[in-house]
Amino acid sequence: TTEIYTLSLHDALPIWITLAIAAHDEVVNIGIDDSAPQVTAEAAENQNANVIDRDALDRVPVFDQNYVATMSRFLDDNATGTNGVSLVVDGIEANGPGVSPSGVQEVKINQNPYSARFARPGRARLEITTKGGTPTFHGTANFLFRDSVFDASNAFATVKPPEERRFYEGSLTGPLGHNQQNSFLLTIERDEDNLEAVVDAQGASGPIRENTPAPTRHFFTSFRAFHDFANGDQFWLGYSYEGQTLKNQNVGGLVLPQAGYTDESVEHEINVSYRHIFSAQWVNQLRFLVGHNDEPRTSVSAAPQIIVEGFFTSGGAQADSRRTEAHFDGTDFMTYVRGKQQLVFGLDVPDISRRGADDFTNRGGVYTFSSLADYNAGLPASLLLQTGQGHLVFWERVVAGFIEDTVRLKPNFSLMVGARYYWQNYFHERGGDVAPRLGFAYAPSTRSKWVWRGGAGLFFDRSGPRPIADLLHYNGVDLLRFVATQSAEPPYTISFPVTPAQLAALPVSTVTLDPRARLPRTLQY
Numbered sequence: 001t002t003e004i005y006t007l008s009l010h011d012a013l014p015i016w017i018t019l020a021i022a023a024h025d026e027v028v029n030i031g032i033d034d035s036a037p038q039v040t041a042e043a044a045e046n047q048n049a050n051v052i053d054r055d056a057l058d059r060v061p062v063f064d065q066n067y068v069a070t071m072s073r074f075l076d077d078n079a080t081g082t083n084g085v086s087l088v089v090d091g092i093e094a095n096g097p098g099v100s101p102s103g104v105q106e107v108k109i110n111q112n113p114y115s116a117r118f119a120r121p122g123r124a125r126l127e128i129t130t131k132g133g134t135p136t137f138h139g140t141a142n143f144l145f146r147d148s149v150f151d152a153s154n155a156f157a158t159v160k161p162p163e164e165r166r167f168y169e170g171s172l173t174g175p176l177g178h179n180q181q182n183s184f185l186l187t188i189e190r191d192e193d194n195l196e197a198v199v200d201a202q203g204a205s206g207p208i209r210e211n212t213p214a215p216t217r218h219f220f221t222s223f224r225a226f227h228d229f230a231n232g233d234q235f236w237l238g239y240s241y242e243g244q245t246l247k248n249q250n251v252g253g254l255v256l257p258q259a260g261y262t263d264e265s266v267e268h269e270i271n272v273s274y275r276h277i278f279s280a281q282w283v284n285q286l287r288f289l290v291g292h293n294d295e296p297r298t299s300v301s302a303a304p305q306i307i308v309e310g311f312f313t314s315g316g317a318q319a320d321s322r323r324t325e326a327h328f329d330g331t332d333f334m335t336y337v338r339g340k341q342q343l344v345f346g347l348d349v350p351d352i353s354r355r356g357a358d359d360f361t362n363r364g365g366v367y368t369f370s371s372l373a374d375y376n377a378g379l380p381a382s383l384l385l386q387t388g389q390g391h392l393v394f395w396e397r398v399v400a401g402f403i404e405d406t407v408r409l410k411p412n413f414s415l416m417v418g419a420r421y422y423w424q425n426y427f428h429e430r431g432g433d434v435a436p437r438l439g440f441a442y443a444p445s446t447r448s449k450w451v452w453r454g455g456a457g458l459f460f461d462r463s464g465p466r467p468i469a470d471l472l473h474y475n476g477v478d479l480l481r482f483v484a485t486q487s488a489e490p491p492y493t494i495s496f497p498v499t500p501a502q503l504a505a506l507p508v509s510t511v512t513l514d515p516r517a518r519l520p521r522t523l524q525y
Helices: 056-061 067-074 372-378 465-473 500-504
Strands: 048-051 086-087 106-107 123-130 138-147 164-175 182-194 196-203 206-213 216-228 234-249 261-276 283-299 305-308 312-315 321-338 340-360 366-369 382-388 393-410 413-424 435-442 452-460 477-483 521-524
Touching: 048 056, 056 106, 067 106, 067 123, 123 393, 164 321, 305 372, 340 465, 366 372, 393 465
Parallel strands: 086 123, 305 366
Antiparallel strands: 048 106, 106 123, 138 164, 164 182, 182 216, 196 206, 216 234, 234 261, 261 283, 283 321, 305 312, 321 340, 340 393, 366 382, 382 477, 393 413, 413 435, 435 452, 452 521
């Protein structure tokens, strides 16, 4: 038998299918439609750039996962400023990557050598891009262990130092809740290094050879939450914490354990980033961070420091100090792209900070003796001693503005012209400093395999907080520094310990700013 069924379309139940919106990053290169070769002076075409992506970073043989120190070896010492390597993280100058090593997505060197967006040349800065959130879970974990059982014996140690190191590091990214537009990035790093300082000195009663534990502890963690808007905008908010302790620093060799000190640091940071797309031509990028840093240094002993040249250093370290910092760093810039032109302009704030610089060093004095005989006789060759007000608070303000225009004038010729304006509240020129920048790319003919690239730029350095603190500390009124030697002219008499009368006869050291002083500048081409 054959059965016939009749189905009505009105009786069918509707089936609802919900498709999740996946995150998608896309780079679009816009050029004119021409058979001639297209050349550009922009960053993406710089043949001298070094770009190390995540896959390459995983293959780089870095012993302690310190990519910053490893990649810094590829920079140019002649271009590096007074404060060392310039670190640019997600477009902002920073003191560190802001994530653990596995949270780094990409490292660039010399990506755009003469860009007006940055304070230093391309060969003086590391541009780090950190990982973003992902719609699915992804994780990375690294572990390192080292024990001194595999080390060679120290020639100056009577007993092999029992050293050991444990390093843990990892990251996790994935969706945040059920909304696919929300994601997160979590990174953690823990470093435990049980080092030993080997003392090999000659005391008044004979040789001094011993091992002193000098352990270091470092912990870092960060968390970032991302939200992708339907129109292409993106917002993320992050928090990071970093703590470090280093004990018995400066001990070893001729320096005895009691002359060591402990370094500590605690830092909190909040990072904010927002990208807003106004139209197909206009995009705004805002990034900033606020943070607080506390770095106390404490001497193991408060006793005066005694240095007998070539024999030993004992007493206290005379290194007590404390540095604090509440800081703001940020940048906001607009990008305009239309046809053959790209225009970028904005404001850059490398540092606005309230800094504390408490200097309580050398309160007990540092006495240097030329020999053991002078030490036994109480006749120091020199004296360094400080008294007075060591507490100091000051503001450091550094701001900059920039504009950069890249135009493809012909299919075989592209030109970049820009300028950067610098200003800081100490050591600044009247009205600030203007640094022009220029870059070009040129192909001699439409069939040429050669592309000529060149550029030039003026780059100004920054002083950093230490010279500012010295100017304010050693003004001859607040923090008083006395430096004298037995053979100085006129002849001063120094005993151990120094007497109030001897100290009153010594002149006070002062630090002043030469009115002709200018910030260091580099012209690179």
